[in-house]
Amino acid sequence: MEKGFNWEIFFTLLQDELIVPIIGPELILVKTDNNTQLPIYEYITLKLAERLNLDPKGSNLYSFISNHQNSTFINSMIRPVFNDISIEDINLEPLIKLAQIDEFKVFLSLSFDNFLEEALTKIRCSEDDSIEIINHSPTPTAVRPIINKNHKALIFNLLGNIKLQSGCARTDEELIEYLFAIVSGATIGQKLYSEIDGKGHLYLGCNLPDYTNLIFIRTISNESLSKGENIKFLVENNYTNTASLDVLRKNRAEIYQPEFTNGNNVVSFINEMYERWQKRKSTSVAKRYEGGVFFSYHPSDKYIVEPFIQILSDNGIEIWHEESDSLSDHNARKKIRNQIKSCILFITFVSNSSLTDNYKKTEWQFAKSRRSFFEDEGATSFIIPYLIGDITDSDARIPEFLKSIPMQNVLGCDVLKDVIPQLQLL
Numbered sequence: 001m002e003k004g005f006n007w008e009i010f011f012t013l014l015q016d017e018l019i020v021p022i023i024g025p026e027l028i029l030v031k032t033d034n035n036t037q038l039p040i041y042e043y044i045t046l047k048l049a050e051r052l053n054l055d056p057k058g059s060n061l062y063s064f065i066s067n068h069q070n071s072t073f074i075n076s077m078i079r080p081v082f083n084d085i086s087i088e089d090i091n092l093e094p095l096i097k098l099a100q101i102d103e104f105k106v107f108l109s110l111s112f113d114n115f116l117e118e119a120l121t122k123i124r125c126s127e128d129d130s131i132e133i134i135n136h137s138p139t140p141t142a143v144r145p146i147i148n149k150n151h152k153a154l155i156f157n158l159l160g161n162i163k164l165q166s167g168c169a170r171t172d173e174e175l176i177e178y179l180f181a182i183v184s185g186a187t188i189g190q191k192l193y194s195e196i197d198g199k200g201h202l203y204l205g206c207n208l209p210d211y212t213n214l215i216f217i218r219t220i221s222n223e224s225l226s227k228g229e230n231i232k233f234l235v236e237n238n239y240t241n242t243a244s245l246d247v248l249r250k251n252r253a254e255i256y257q258p259e260f261t262n263g264n265n266v267v268s269f270i271n272e273m274y275e276r277w278q279k280r281k282s283t284s285v286a287k288r289y290e291g292g293v294f295f296s297y298h299p300s301d302k303y304i305v306e307p308f309i310q311i312l313s314d315n316g317i318e319i320w321h322e323e324s325d326s327l328s329d330h331n332a333r334k335k336i337r338n339q340i341k342s343c344i345l346f347i348t349f350v351s352n353s354s355l356t357d358n359y360k361k362t363e364w365q366f367a368k369s370r371r372s373f374f375e376d377e378g379a380t381s382f383i384i385p386y387l388i389g390d391i392t393d394s395d396a397r398i399p400e401f402l403k404s405i406p407m408q409n410v411l412g413c414d415v416l417k418d419v420i421p422q423l424q425l426l
Contacts, residue, residue, distance in 0.1 A: 005256045007276060009335050010200075010233060012320070014103045014277075019200045019233070021104055022220065025061075025111040026205030026237050027266050029091040037091055039205070039237075040111060047081045048074060060209055066171040078170060082162055087118055094267050095119035097274040099153075106195050107155045108220070110206050112168035117155060124152035131155060136188050137166040138174075138181040156192055158182070175212060179219050193222050200231040205266040207236045214247060225251045229334060235269040288316025289423040291344030295321040296363045298353035301388055305349055308415050315416065317423065333359075340366040345422060348402075349410065351388035355397040368401050384418055386410045 013019050028040040038046070041061040048064065049056035052072050056064060068074045092115070098104060099120045109116050120131045132151040136158050159178050160168030169178045182189045201220060208216050214225070221230050225247065232253040249255060256269045293312060297305045309319050320339040340346060346367040354360040371382045385407045387393065393407040 005233075006254050008322075009231065009254070010273075011276070011280060012335055012339075013200045013231065014101075017103050017105055018198070019104065019202050020106050020108060020196045021098060021202045021204055022108040022206060023095075023098075023111060023116055023204055024206030024208075024266075026207055027094055027270075028111050028113060028115050029094070029267075030085060031089050031091060040085070040090075040113060040115075043085075044078070044081055047084075048077055051077055051081070062170070062172045062175055062209065066173065069171065075170070079162060082113070085113075087115070090115050092119050092122075094270045096123060097270050099123035101274065101277055105153060106199075107153060108192075108196070109155055109157050110159055110208075110216075112157070112160055112162040112170075114161065114163065120153045120155070133157065133161075134188055134191065135161045135164055135166065136178060136182070138177045139166065154195065156188065156195075172209070172212075175208070176215075179212075179216060182219055183222075196220070197222060198230070200233060202233045202235070204235050204269070205237060207238065217248070231334070235266050237265050285314060285316055287318055288426060289318070289344075289420075290426055291423070292318040292320045292339065292342070293345045293347060293419065293423075294339050294343040294367075295319060295347050295349075296354075296360060296367070297321070297349040298351060298357050298360060300353045301349055301351050304388055304410060308347075308410075311415055312419060315420070317419065336363065337366055341370055343370075345384060345419060346370070346382055347384045347386070347415075347419075349386050349388055350391055350395075350398060350402070350407070352391065355391070355395070361399075364399055364402065368399075386413060 010019070025041040026039040029037040030040050030043040031037055032043070045056050045059060045061045045064050048054070052068070052074060054064075054068060054072070059067065065074055065078070095116055096119050098107075100123055102124070107116060107120070114133075117131050117133060125131065129152050132154045134154070134156050136156065137160055157168075159175065160166060162168045169175045182192065201217075203217070206216065207213065217232065218225055221228050221232065223230060228251070232248065233256070234248060234253050235256040256265065295305060295309060305321075309321065313319055320343060322336055340363065348354075348360075348364065348367070367383055383402070383405055385402050385405055387407055387409045391398075393403055
């Protein structure tokens with residue numbers, strides 16, 4: 001494994017509801033008679049082959065149907081085979097865990113079933129609540145507005161719904177047509193992008209064949225793979241599509257590859273994510289103040305800064321800061337830039353180390369730009385600078401805009417007194 005999965009960035013985005021799960025058919029697991037579980041498309045492929053006396057070896061569902069649709073009645077058999085699968089046949093546990101993470105508001109589905117809807121309804125809906133569904137079709141249709149204000153989640157079925165007359169993508173060619181219809185703007189594209197743009201995309205068991213996978217990711221992200229800003233989190237059971245994987249790895253995708261797995265990476269990821277999410281919720285102090293406070297400091301000063309973070313956190317103040325030292329990472333830089341743009345206060349610790357760190361200087365420029373855009377000339381409330389060690393406010397290395405703000409040494413300062421008067425209670 002080249003590097004570990006960046007959970008810090010993941011949960012930073014998640015807490016602000018900025019991650020969209022994209023559910024692939026590998027996550028819809030069907031229980032079999034021999035106590036195993038198969039992804040739903042693999043299960044349907046085997047059942048179709050069994051009924052039609054065909055060899056399914058080496059085929060995914062799309063290619064299997066494509067190869068036999070002109071010589072058999074396979075298209076007529078797909079829905080009956082699917083209808084034989086009941087909700088009791090599905091391992092809903094991974095979907096239930098996703099549904100319990102209430103920061104997930106919008107879901108995309110690449111599977112033509114409605115089991116994701118079943119899980120979300122079970123966990124999130126009472127009598128007056130609902131899950132809103134938008135079923136995609138290549139045929140231009142008007143996307144109806146969301147009517148129920150009590151909707152608890154929104155699902156885009158990107159490849160249709162097998163139970164509807166409008167149908168679903170079943171072959172390689174139909175898969176391409178469904179994807180093309182999204183970007184053409186004639187169907188759900190505008191509504192879809194308005195819901196997911198600017199958010200991180202979590203691909204769970206999608207694993208489309210060959211370069212279709214890259215086409216799909218390019219379609220959903222709505223931006224160039226090499227120049228895009230949206231963070232992509234990729235979780236697959238089998239990373240056999242090495243060409244696609246190499247392209248994504250070179251273009252800032254976070255790829256989950258655990259050292260040990262139970263044979264299903266996607267389920268392992270959901271279990272680990274759920275456990276981390278529960279731990280964060282159980283150990284976090286209830287938030288009492290609006291917004292977040294950003295801490296800017298050099299990693300070598302961490303031991304000085306941590307007590308300040310703890311004091312504010314213990315008083316119900318949300319703290320944003322970068323814990324990793326790998327600030328050359330694009331995703332880390334983007335996260336920091338977005339947090340500085342939206343934070344209530346920017347607290348910076350000026351030390352010999354930070355004054356020689358180019359990225360700390362970049363953070364200061366982000367804060368300066370944010371301050372000049374949101375505050376009146378001469379306002380000093382947004383930025384709070386503290387000095388570490390023997391640094392004084394006359395140090396020539398300190399930017400002039402920071403020098404114009406009252407600075408004090410960390411020794412003897414009262415961070416609660418400095419911060420709380422400038423925050424608003426929830």
